[in-house]
Amino acid sequence: MGLWLRGLIRHRGRRLAATAAGVSLSVALIAALGAFLTASKATMTTRAASSVAVDWQVEVQSGADPAAVLDATRAATGTGAAEVVGFGRSTGFEATVAGSTQTTGPGVVLGLPPGYRATFPGEIRTLRGASDGVLLAQQTAANLHAAPGDSISIGRPGLTPAVVRVAGVIDLPQADSLFQKVGAPPQSQPSAPPDNVVLLPRPLFDQLIGPATATDPEAVKTQIHVRRTATLPPDPAGAYTAVVGAAHNLEAKLAGAGLVGDNLGAALDAARGDASYAQILFLFLGLPGAVLAALLTAALAGAGASRRRREQALLRVRGLSVGQVTRLAAVEACLVGVGGGAIGLAVAAVVGRTAFGAASFGARGGAALLWFAIAFVVGLSVAAVTVLAPAVRDVRSATISEARQQVGRVRAPLWMRFGLDFVLLAVSLLVFRASGNNNYSLVLAPEGVPAISVSYWAFFGPALLWVGGAMLLWRIASVALTYGRRPLTSLVRPLTGTLATTTAAGMSRQRRPLIRSVVLLALAVSFAVSTATFNATYKQQAEVDALLTNGADVTVTESPGVVAGPTAGDRLAATPGVRGVEPIQHRFAYVGSDLQDLYGVRPSTITAATALQDAYFVGGTARQLMDTLARQPDAILVSDETVKDFQLAPGDLLRLRLQDSRTKAFREVPFHYAGIVKEFPTAPHDSFFVANADYVANASGSDAVGAFLLDTGGSRQQEVAAVLRQQLGASAQITDLTQSRSQIGSSLTSVDLAGLTRFELTFAVLIAAGAGGLVLALGLAERRRAFAIATVLGAGRRQLRGLVLSEAAVVTIGGLAGGALIAWALTRMLVKVLTGVFDPPPSVIAVPWPYLNVTVAVAVAAILGGALMGARGTARPPVEELRDL
Numbered sequence: 099m100g101l102w103l104r105g106l107i108r109h110r111g112r113r114l115a116a117t118a119a120g121v122s123l124s125v126a127l128i129a130a131l132g133a134f135l136t137a138s139k140a141t142m143t144t145r146a147a148s149s150v151a152v153d154w155q156v157e158v159q160s161g162a163d164p165a166a167v168l169d170a171t172r173a174a175t176g177t178g179a180a181e182v183v184g185f186g187r188s189t190g191f192e193a194t195v196a197g198s199t200q201t202t203g204p205g206v207v208l209g210l211p212p213g214y215r216a217t218f219p220g221e222i223r224t225l226r227g228a229s230d231g232v233l234l235a236q237q238t239a240a241n242l243h244a245a246p247g248d249s250i251s252i253g254r255p256g257l258t259p260a261v262v263r264v265a266g267v268i269d270l271p272q273a274d275s276l277f278q279k280v281g282a283p284p285q286s287q288p289s290a291p292p293d294n295v296v297l298l299p300r301p302l303f304d305q306l307i308g309p310a311t312a313t314d315p316e317a318v319k320t321q322i323h324v325r326r327t328a329t330l331p332p333d334p335a336g337a338y339t340a341v342v343g344a345a346h347n348l349e350a351k352l353a354g355a356g357l358v359g360d361n362l363g364a365a366l367d368a369a370r371g372d373a374s375y376a377q378i379l380f381l382f383l384g385l386p387g388a389v390l391a392a393l394l395t396a397a398l399a400g401a402g403a404s405r406r407r408r409e410q411a412l413l414r415v416r417g418l419s420v421g422q423v424t425r426l427a428a429v430e431a432c433l434v435g436v437g438g439g440a441i442g443l444a445v446a447a448v449v450g451r452t453a454f455g456a457a458s459f460g461a462r463g464g465a466a467l468l469w470f471a472i473a474f475v476v477g478l479s480v481a482a483v484t485v486l487a488p489a490v491r492d493v494r495s496a497t498i499s500e501a502r503q504q505v506g507r508v509r510a511p512l513w514m515r516f517g518l519d520f521v522l523l524a525v526s527l528l529v530f531r532a533s534g535n536n537n538y539s540l541v542l543a544p545e546g547v548p549a550i551s552v553s554y555w556a557f558f559g560p561a562l563l564w565v566g567g568a569m570l571l572w573r574i575a576s577v578a579l580t581y582g583r584r585p586l587t588s589l590v591r592p593l594t595g596t597l598a599t600t601t602a603a604g605m606s607r608q609r610r611p612l613i614r615s616v617v618l619l620a621l622a623v624s625f626a627v628s629t630a631t632f633n634a635t636y637k638q639q640a641e642v643d644a645l646l647t648n649g650a651d652v653t654v655t656e657s658p659g660v661v662a663g664p665t666a667g668d669r670l671a672a673t674p675g676v677r678g679v680e681p682i683q684h685r686f687a688y689v690g691s692d693l694q695d696l697y698g699v700r701p702s703t704i705t706a707a708t709a710l711q712d713a714y715f716v717g718g719t720a721r722q723l724m725d726t727l728a729r730q731p732d733a734i735l736v737s738d739e740t741v742k743d744f745q746l747a748p749g750d751l752l753r754l755r756l757q758d759s760r761t762k763a764f765r766e767v768p769f770h771y772a773g774i775v776k777e778f779p780t781a782p783h784d785s786f787f788v789a790n791a792d793y794v795a796n797a798s799g800s801d802a803v804g805a806f807l808l809d810t811g812g813s814r815q816q817e818v819a820a821v822l823r824q825q826l827g828a829s830a831q832i833t834d835l836t837q838s839r840s841q842i843g844s845s846l847t848s849v850d851l852a853g854l855t856r857f858e859l860t861f862a863v864l865i866a867a868g869a870g871g872l873v874l875a876l877g878l879a880e881r882r883r884a885f886a887i888a889t890v891l892g893a894g895r896r897q898l899r900g901l902v903l904s905e906a907a908v909v910t911i912g913g914l915a916g917g918a919l920i921a922w923a924l925t926r927m928l929v930k931v932l933t934g935v936f937d938p939p940p941s942v943i944a945v946p947w948p949y950l951n952v953t954v955a956v957a958v959a960a961i962l963g964g965a966l967m968g969a970r971g972t973a974r975p976p977v978e979e980l981r982d983l
Contacts, residue, residue, distance in 0.1 A: 102426045103433065113398070114430070116872055117485065118438035120395030123868075124388045125442025125477035127861055130449050130459065131384035132469030137460035139373045140332035146369035147330060147337075147362060151220035151272045154324035154345065155359035156180075157280040162355035164320045171356070174348045176328025179217045184209030184300065185319045186307035189253030191294055193242035200242045205294030206277065207252060209303025217325055221276065222297070223269045226827055231265030232302075235295035239267045240657030240829055252296060252306065256313030260306045262298070269831070270295065275364075280321070281357035326362065332462055334373040338366035381557065382632070382928065386564065387858070388476065390618075390625055390865055396484040397614050397873045399434075407492050420493055427489035435481030439474040446470065449857045514573055522566030530559035530927055560927050564624070567920040568617050575616050575912055579609040589907075593900030601901045605908065611873075612905060616912035618869035619957065623917025626862035626953045628925045633858070634944035635929060642711065642940075648838035649779040650680070650708045650807035651815045654822060655831045661802045670806055673821055675814040680707035682780065683791050684804025688755040688764065689740060696756070697781060697804075698791035701727040707807040708779045713941035717748065717773035726772045731793040733772035737785040746771045754787070759800035767797040780805055859949060863956050871960025874909055875967045906965035910958055 227246030458466030683698030
């Protein structure tokens with residue numbers, strides 16, 4: 099064995115290195131993607147937890163002792179801090195500023211303990227004035243026209259109003275969860291937080307609001323806000339199960355004295371669905387690449403199959419048994435597997451260190467080591483399947499005389515005779531159509547249910563398309579090389595001259611290595627194109643999602659009670675860095691008894707400040723429907739839900755009730771249904787309308803603007819937003835695109851794929867180069883005997899070079915054309931199957947042409963390099979070549 103091993107390294111070192119490189123690609127990809135998946139899940143858990151200001155809100159029930167509930171909460175496992183907060187009802191607030199008196203409707207008064215802001219820093223954000231004392235919510239300050247230093251009156255149920263002096267104006271970033279109805283199901287939660295909120299120090303709250311319980315016991319409620327410090331499992335699903343279980347355990351201990359509002363569990367509930375999508379992406383990005391690397395390894399090992407069979411036959415002639423020959427083959431497989439696995443792990447560690455700052459890709463504990471171990475075992479398995487198994491099959495099934503044959507009979511594979519490629523493509527189409535129906539959901543994560551259902555079977559469509567497309571390409575290439583000798587002869591004649599007929603006959607007779615190279619190149623190109631296109635579309639839609647949520651680069655939303663017309667945008671346009679300002683009206687309209695949001699836009703200019711994708715609309719493109727609103731002022735775009743509920747058809751008259759700004763009464767306004775709008779910048783996800791702003795202003799008697807969309811050219815968003823916050827104070831809420839990127843609903847789109855994408859795309863280029871150039875070069879090297887015989891028979895060096903380049907041309911044309919067709923179908927199918935990853939779905943697929951051009955150029959260069967290496971091998975004297983062989 100030692101002699102055999104030394105001989106392999108000395109005489110077959112390049113072939114072994116090439117085969118080990120194929121193994122290393124599989125190992126590196128699996129190790130990198132597996133570690134990245136684990137780290138991504140941990141990142142999702144961390145981000146979900148950090149996005150919650152108050153982990154639990156334990157509401158003390160009527161008749162229960164708040165002190166006992168507080169003690170039980172603090173004693174619960176994982177509780178880091180707990181603060182008692184009072185919630186009091188107010189009949190309304192009043193302020194007299196500059197001789198003008200403003201009043202509001204009912205509101206909420208919070209009583210905060212001294213250390214509340216330090217314990218929960220994300221719950222309150224100071225906008226103006228002091229951070230302690232009597233604080234007004236931004237919207238309340240706008241309604242009262244109040245500022246720090248002004249006095250306001252707080253209405254108390256059954257008591258006379260209490261007067262306090264305002265110390266500051268604040269914002270409540272998580273008002274939705276803060277004012278939730280604890281213990282109520284999601285469908286019964288308040289649609290919006292209260293408009294009017296005042297924060298008081300707890301002693302002042304007890305003094306002013308506490309006495310109201312004498313006349314109205316329900317006027318004051320007590321909550322215990324909890325910050326948890328328990329270590330969460332890295333997987334969002336496991337963390338969700340742990341947090342929900344702890345919340346239920348606390349409720350059981352409280353025995354009805356308190357209910358837990360599990361904000362942390364709600365955030366993890368959303369993250370666990372995203373983690374399932376990340377796992378699906380791992381399968382999509384990792385499994386095909388690993389399979390392709392294994393196929394490349396098999397092709398590299400198979401390029402020397404004929405030589406290996408002859409060597410095994412020679413060993414058996416010289417007395418070695420089948421078992422001994424098998425053990426020698428096992429030594430070669432072990433050398434390839436161990437060497438390739440070690441190189442692959444080193445590459446994965448370098449990628450992790452370079453792209454993510456750690457060889458473990460940021461994964462905690464032994465998770466990365468586990469994936470590295472799995473990848474190494476996969477590498478050994480690939481070596482065993484591609485190197486050892488064929489050798490064992492040959493030595494056990496072929497006789498010595500058969501193994502020593504130079505040219506054997508070429509028969510069509512069994513699957514080709516049974517038409518398996520057509521069957522796989524048909525099944526792929528059926529699976530795709532079944533998974534693409536309206537009720538299909540790739541990931542189903544019912545709220546409050548620990549288990550997540552992932553429809554992995556939907557991936558059978560793309561997988562069967564990939565495999566079936568490769569088989570169909572094999573069939574087409576086989577038919578072309580078998581029965582297309584005449585056109586093939588004409589194709590290669592400029593390169594080979596009088597050897598054209600011989601070259602075409604040789605390519606037809608020994609077509610299997612050529613077909614293998616064509617199919618491998620096509621699979622590599624399709625993998626590179628589909629992966630790159632998906633990553634580009636993913637990046638595009640992440641930006642679209644953030645832009646849809648925020649509305650524009652910077653969005654200025656007027657606070658309720660502040661009336662600003664379109665001319666107010668002139669002041670905003672003067673801000674340094676702002677290129678354009680687009681006003682959007684926000685009204686409320688009744689359709690029947692249903693109250694919905696109505697947005698008035700300027701159809702001719704709305705696209706200048708924000709992006710409107712065709713996927714947002716049904717019944718026309720974005721441009722067509724905006725033109726319709728411009729031509730027909732009474733046209734209106736309606737949500738899909740409203741169209742179904744009211745059975746609307748295009749052109750139907752739709753009578754909405756809008757509030758008249760002069761009389762404050764609702765009046766009927768006619769509109770004509772022109773199309774469906776599913777998404778719109780700044781609009782909610784549920785039902786809403788989009789109409790012509792001029793028509794809405796005339797009908798309502800007011801051109802008041804709800805928000806201004808600011809175009810900054812894609813840069814300086816944070817800087818512009820900071821300047822506007824300083825200028826506008828509490829009169830408006832300013833959000834920028836950078837802020838929205840980190841707050842969009844899907845934590846999946848916030849996971850940074852940039853570093854891993856570079857590795858994947860580099861991996862795809864290497865696979866394409868290896869599939870084209872390396873496999874071709876090794877195949878040509880195995881046919882040195884044929885080239886030597888052709889030289890003896892009188893073939894010139896130029897003709898031999900043309901013969902080699904002819905084969906390279908066939909591989910290039912067939913591989914690139916077949917790969918492009920498979921990639922086109924595969925990309926469209928994958929984007930459709932992975933619709934849930936994209937929110938909203940893409941209207942166009944992003945194609946990274948620069949990368950695709952580089953991939954094609956590298957593949958062609960590798961094929962040309964392999965061909966030239968093969969041609970250089972024909973320059974040896976034929977007698978020496980034949981003696982060696």
